[in-house]
Amino acid sequence: xxxxxxxxxxxxxxxxxxxxxxxxxxxxxxxxxxxxxxxxxxxxxxxxxxxxxxxxxxxxxxxxxxxxxxxxxxxxxxxxxxxxxxxxxxxxxxxxxxxxxxxxxxxxxxxxxxxxxxxxxxxxxxxxxxxxxxxxxxxxxxxxxxxxxxxxxxxxxxxxxxxxxxxxxxxxxxxxxxxxxxxxxxxxxxxxxxxxxxxxxxxxxxxxxxxxxxxxxxxxxxxxxxxxxxxxxxxxxxxxxxxxxxxxxxxxxxxxxxxxxxxxxxxxxxxxxxxxxxxx
Amino acid sequence: xxxxxxxxxxxxxxxxxxxxxxxxxxxxxxxxxxxxxxxxxxxxxxxxxxxxxxxxxxxxxxxxxxxxxxxxxxxxxxxxxxxxxxxxxxxxxxxxxxxxxxxxxxxxxxxxxxxxxxxxxxxxxxxxxxxxxxxxxxxxxxxxxxxxxxxxxxxxxxxxxxxxxxxxxxxxxxxxxxxxxxxxxxxxxxxxxxxxxxxxxxxxxxxxxxxxxxxxxxxxxxxxxxxxxxxxxxxxxxxxxxxxxxxxxxxxxxxxxxxxxxxxxxxxxxxxxxxxxxxx
Numbered sequence: 111x112x113x114x115x116x117x118x119x120x121x122x123x124x125x126x127x128x129x130x131x132x133x134x135x136x137x138x139x140x141x142x143x144x145x146x147x148x149x150x151x152x153x154x155x156x157x158x159x160x161x162x163x164x165x166x167x168x169x170x171x172x173x174x175x176x177x178x179x180x181x182x183x184x185x186x187x188x189x190x191x192x193x194x195x196x197x198x199x200x201x202x203x204x205x206x207x208x209x210x211x212x213x214x215x216x217x218x219x220x221x222x223x224x225x226x227x228x229x230x231x232x233x234x235x236x237x238x239x240x241x242x243x244x245x246x247x248x249x250x251x252x253x254x255x256x257x258x259x260x261x262x263x264x265x266x267x268x269x270x271x272x273x274x275x276x277x278x279x280x281x282x283x284x285x286x287x288x289x290x291x292x293x294x295x296x297x298x299x300x301x302x303x304x305x306x307x308x309x310x311x312x313x314x315x316x317x318x319x320x321x322x323x324x325x326x327x328x329x330x331x332x333x334x335x336x337x338x339x340x341x342x343x344x345x346x347x348x349x350x351x352x353x354x355x356x357x358x359x360x361x362x363x364x365x366x367x368x369x370x371x372x373x374x375x376x377x378x379x380x381x382x383x384x385x386x387x388x389x390x
Numbered sequence: 391x392x393x394x395x396x397x398x399x400x401x402x403x404x405x406x407x408x409x410x411x412x413x414x415x416x417x418x419x420x421x422x423x424x425x426x427x428x429x430x431x432x433x434x435x436x437x438x439x440x441x442x443x444x445x446x447x448x449x450x451x452x453x454x455x456x457x458x459x460x461x462x463x464x465x466x467x468x469x470x471x472x473x474x475x476x477x478x479x480x481x482x483x484x485x486x487x488x489x490x491x492x493x494x495x496x497x498x499x500x501x502x503x504x505x506x507x508x509x510x511x512x513x514x515x516x517x518x519x520x521x522x523x524x525x526x527x528x529x530x531x532x533x534x535x536x537x538x539x540x541x542x543x544x545x546x547x548x549x550x551x552x553x554x555x556x557x558x559x560x561x562x563x564x565x566x567x568x569x570x571x572x573x574x575x576x577x578x579x580x581x582x583x584x585x586x587x588x589x590x591x592x593x594x595x596x597x598x599x600x601x602x603x604x605x606x607x608x609x610x611x612x613x614x615x616x617x618x619x620x621x622x623x624x625x626x627x628x629x630x631x632x633x634x635x636x637x638x639x640x641x642x643x644x645x646x647x648x649x650x651x652x653x654x655x656x657x658x659x660x661x662x663x664x665x666x667x668x669x670x
Contacts, residue, residue, distance in 0.1 A: 163585040164585075186479060189477070189478060189479050190477040190478070190479065193478060194474070194477060194478050197469070197470040197474060198469060198470070198473060198474050198478045198481055198483055199466060199469050199470065199483055199485070199516070201478055203478055203479055205479070236479070287669040287670075291663055294663055295660065295663055298656050298659055298660050298663075301649055301652075302649050304649065304650065304651065304652040304656075305443040305444075305649065305650045307652070307654070307659070309654050309659055309662075312659065312662050312663060312666075315666075315669070316666065316667070316669075318669045318670075319669070319670060369581055369582050369584065369585065370584065370585045371584065372581075372584040372587070374587070374589050376578050376584075379578055379587070379589055379592065380575065380578050382589075382592050383571055383574055383575055383578075383592060386592075386595075386596065387596070389567040389595070389596075389598045389599070390567075390598075390599060
């Protein structure tokens, strides 16, 4: 399994041409897929710990995982099942809801910058600054010039992040409208899922084609060399979780992480312990 | 396995009388202990999700897990292996280091209050406000009157938390000096662990008896009815992780959590989905 098959090619985007249920080189079978994700756990955990271990270094690296997708596409599921495979001490998760009154007073990137991962951490955004060119575009909550400005502002912002040692990994969780319908109905059928259901989700669903268009434009305009988009087939939950697991693994592998050298004299410290006064 | 056996009895505390390697009713065997922890996973995850699901309710509940203990006692291990069993979206972890210059300008509880878990969340503190009566007492970084004042301030603060629907669970991770020595030496023997070693830890170790005394006083003075202390035998890592897992499970069980009722008309929402206009 290789994550480069998930990378969105440059140029205009037509989401209807992308398969939401499979990816080349990935399993077709649920049990195999779940096993493959579990099999990633140990390596992911080690790579994450190496990332964390170098947090005190000059130019310490970090990772920012951006999750975008329609309601029920499974942003929360990825956080639980894939990001949940690594030590939670090394993870900073932020879910972006409708902006507060204070947040509205600032530029749209203000609250985003406050939520960035510190050195050595994996940050994960459940929705992000992309909402400001998605739901905002669909509802015309900002004028066309402002939205136009934002694509460039996002590209500049992400280029700055990459420059400052934050690896940016952007995932679009791609589902079909039929899958969303199934998942919304499933929430209505299960009293353990009522809390996840919001009648407003059906209102947004009625704007499906407008959201698709807004996504297509945003994906095309912000699919940069330094911070490209990945299309995650998300009609099957286990494939979605696995695909992002592989992408995260490949990202961390590509960073050339190593265990830091000792910055003290190992033998001297061992001697101190072995010759210490009795402790009672 | 019941967590009430871990509860510190009221009154003066003599840590030398507590077993750091076993607990009544808990397994004696490592494989059994690891299996038991894995067996807690599903229930812990469900309880945590129920806690999260009620976050929008009036008087939404949350949990604050406070982890204290000498270096190498395994605060990080508990976060990874026990807290790591639940969905990281529902968890807020804060590690308290030496206070920054800004933090020093404020009362010792200022930075603590900023790190409290939001409604529906499990907060976890790796070190906490207790450092201000522990390391600060051992090093005499504050005068005796100020430290005396802090025990009461801590009790008032924690009583306020409990009053405002935050369940406070305080764990002292109890290890022997011999175990600490073993673990420090292990860090010196393994290049994958050098980054966890700090020569200053050996300096602090030389004050073991003073730390024990500071802990004994702090535990006695802050072992309140509403926010009691639990003594976690931590000489064996798997027992420590399991004990805190059981404590967390019992805490969540005791909160009487249930899945929230639907706050919308289920049939109406189902009808909306089933009669919608075609989506393309």
